[in-house]
Amino acid sequence: MLILVSYIGLVLFSISTNKEALQKDTYWDWYRNYVGQSTKGAYVNTGSKEKPIALSESQGYGMLITLLAAQKGYAKETQFMRLFYYYKSFQISEENTLMKWKQEKTDKGWESVDDNNATDGDLDIAYALIQAEKLWPDSIEHYGDAAQKLLESIKNNNYSEKTGLLTVGNWATVDPKAEMLIRFSDIMPTYYKAFADFTDDPFWTKLEINATKALTQMSQETSTGLLPDFAWVGENSIAPVKPYEVAGKNDGDYAYNSARVPLRLADSDNPQVKAVLDKMLIFFDKQPVIYGGYTLKGKPLVKNQSNSFSAPLLYAAKGHGNFSNLYASQRWIFDYSIVGKDYYGDTLKTLALLKLY
Template identity: 40%
Template sequence: MLTVGNWATPESNSANLMRSSDVMPTAFEQFYDFSHNRQWLVIKTKMLNRLFQLSKQHKSGLVPDFSWVTQHNASSVKGAHITNKYANDYYYNACRVPMLLAQSHDPLAQKTLTSMLHFFAKHPTVTAGYTMSGKPLNDYQSASFSAPLLMATSWYLNQGYDSLFFHEQWIFAKAMTKHDYYNATLTMYAIMFSQGRL
């Protein structure tokens, strides 16, 4: 599996820490196609399995920003040696997961994504961050959360998520921010990703 950085050595406390937004099944398949190194397919399978396990642990189907992983399991980072107070929430790392899973044909990617989309489709407004039980962490919207959902639902039209697809288009009605590269980048991705589907 990928580590969270080259500093996450076997001797460090972060060696078994997984960042949910590092689970990129389509990219891993492309790396394999280019290199013919089957290790990329192993990485894809292992990381998708852990992400799926995390999603199944909660009725919301959401996944946290970070988790501890072993050869066979994934678990919460609560009480562990990590300083990020939102590490165990669906926050500014995990919010990218829907767009990273959307184009994958892997059954585990599709199951994880549809569980998440089902949760968000039940809410008229998607806010910036959620606990694993589905409780909003903030009362405002953010393109960082809406843009990845717009991208994901654009690949799932006529499958029960169309209202979510239309609700999240609010990001195109606002002026592009000049002081938040993260929001702006994900909004631009949404524009390019959703071409022909809007």
């Protein structure tokens, strides 16, 4: 009996150690391949070494990933702080602390392409700042104050009174047509709940209720439960956009924006949100192979697998007994090392892995 107990203990220790090594190695592989340094601070490079590009989206992911790594002891505050400095360098203004959505390196240094934001990036940044305040409460950077200002900016510049939801960016909020456009990967119930707790502002609770209604309504429109990248919201309706109405031919499909939706919904304890996620997972659980995108009817858009789609599903299926086969099938993503050629997929893979254990 003593030998058996010792053996089980060694096995469990080995599994735990291997998981930790996988997380740590993956984080540092991601960091070395995608985090660049500049006089403005550290940024997450979505372009190439020859032509680096930074996005508020990638900055949000970078801050989240580094925060998670720091919680596990793999990273230091200085790494997070450098990413924070870059975000501060490209705020729209001191009053409106939304981050300008895209920067490129020019002969004059790093410059933004325009003064607009993308809502998803700022939501991730705000959530990371709240968690940073908890992890480093005595930091000289006062991450909580920065989070408070950013959340006020999101509330004032990225919210539509007509839909009761967040717009895709501040440019859309002031456009009568674009104001009715939503991106489902901007719907983050767990974030909204955290924002409500942090600010004690009922705005975020109301937003969570409205967002849950939109998720449920769109989910009920298809047998697959798949959500489109973008949708138009009417007074009593919601419908996927048509091809090329926003960014490309797959705007109304379950494509690269909605690929991260399972990751966004997985941590919610709201029964309605869980029902939306479960309906999607039931569809994916029936697929012999998970491909990189689908029509809302469930037809594959491509014939290749993708980290961008598999990593969020892996995380969403974890610990869910009904989807243990789906979870096991998506672990293929850990068979391949990060080599710096797939920013989006590698970033979602790293984020999912750090949240996984």
